[in-house]
């Protein structure tokens with residue numbers, strides 16, 4: 001499990017492109033027949049990419065989280081950003097199509113992830129995991145793609161028309177900390193999360209997916225008055241500390257998994273600011 005230590009906003013102005021990418025970008029999460037994990041000390045979130053191809057993969061415990069089973073004192077949301085697959089939690093199989101989300105509660109012991117026969121179009125399953133410490137056990141629950149609480153946002157005239165699906169949240173599938181969903185841009189709309197915001201109470205991570213291979217998202221980070229950018233490819237994740245803007249514009253339309261953990265779960269508890277004040 002890769003370790004990423006927490007950073008403060010005053011470190012950002014002195015960082016090179018390489019420093020910024022090393023701290024906040026999570027590339028190469030999905031490698032055939034591997035489980036890759038990254039532990040960010042921002043709100044103690046673990047990000048994972050689980051890519052079963054030739055055989056199912058069992059999520060192990062890790063010394064870095066001091067537990068024999070991954071879910072001993074943690075919970076997670078898992079979104080499938082690849083072809084259809086299954087996640088079997090303590091003997092119960094859940095089938096996840098592209099874009100579906102499974103909440104796995106604290107106390108799950110045996111978690112096995114597998115791909116169905118991959119199609120040429122969708123390829124094998126690619127499971128993206130976002131996990132945070134959990135104080136109690138909520139039931140493991142599947143949300144099919146496009147379900148949950150749906151919000152239509154933005155306008156084609158400002159190139160930010162998008163559908164936001166809240167999967168794990170206060171008024172939906174319950175959790176201790178994790179708030180998670182998927183946002184999909186309409187064709188021709190490229191901007192996500194604009195007007196932008198921060199939320200000092202929570203760390204948020206985005207995983208961009210369904211982005212054409214040659215396309216990129218220019219993702220804005222840093223404090224609103226001292227921003228920098230990362231150029232992000234398909235199925236790459238970005239860590240946004242609580243003080244950081246998280247917004248981006250694509251060179252093509254795309255979807256992204258957004259997920260948060262921290263002090264509260266109030267989705268609308270955001271600190272907004274006018275774009276004209278950004279630097």
Ligand SMILES: O=C(O)C(=O)C[C@H](O)C(=O)CO
Pocket residue numbers: 153162164182183192193194199204246258267270
């Ligand atoms: O399209 C959006 O706007 C989002 O998806 C915003 C994220 O959900 C977010 O940043 C929540 O805090």
Ligand SMILES: [Zn+2]
Pocket residue numbers: 197198199204246
């Ligand atoms: Zn946010």
